[in-house]
Amino acid sequence: AQKITQTQPGMFVQEKEAVTLDCTYDTSDPSYGLFWYKQPSSGEMIFLIYQGSYDQQNATEGRYSLNFQKARKSANLVISASQLGDSAMYFCAMREVGTGNQFYFGTGTSLTVIP
């Protein structure tokens, strides 16, 4: 079974609008971390935001917020006020205490911001 599932291969959003990128995860470990990364066309992986399994509040970092619904095992990324520079691939990832240092990545969502 896939540990991380991203069901949106491609998304489009109008500049200045908000967009939600979906991510669901599969784990039986009570302790885990969820991460979102941005990969521009240059290929570098840029860390955006993190959510711990025991965190009570949704994580926020500037224009990025994570909509964490633990019971549904979803960790959607919300980007507010989209900018042209937000056009990139976005990857959701998970790390479990039980599997130590291994990270699991989804297949990514390609976001295109339209002017």
Next chain:
Amino acid sequence: DGGITQSPKYLFRKEGQNVTLSCEQNLNHDAMYWYRQDPGQGLRLIYYSQIVNDFQKGDIAEGYSVSREKKESFPLTVTSAQKNPTAFYLCASTPRERGVYNEQFFGPGTRLTVL
């Protein structure tokens, strides 16, 4: 400046030749990783190492080899046994403190093309 360096950025090799990709970090991180990324795809784990002189196979280790003789260095050798080595290779590292709640830090990547 602390970070992860990968060299070279672009690498061309003839079929049947072994090639070694460099990864060096000065972040004093304990764990290091190698990922492979094919066009339009997510990241697949090749090998990872949690401490010096120890490493574990990831999901696609066949045709690859690694060494971890120094904490700062984790070179990846793509051998002639790897059937389709043309891809983008990313190196990453994580610190030990905060355990599973640390994000991965990534290098800029190496694009390998086998002719």
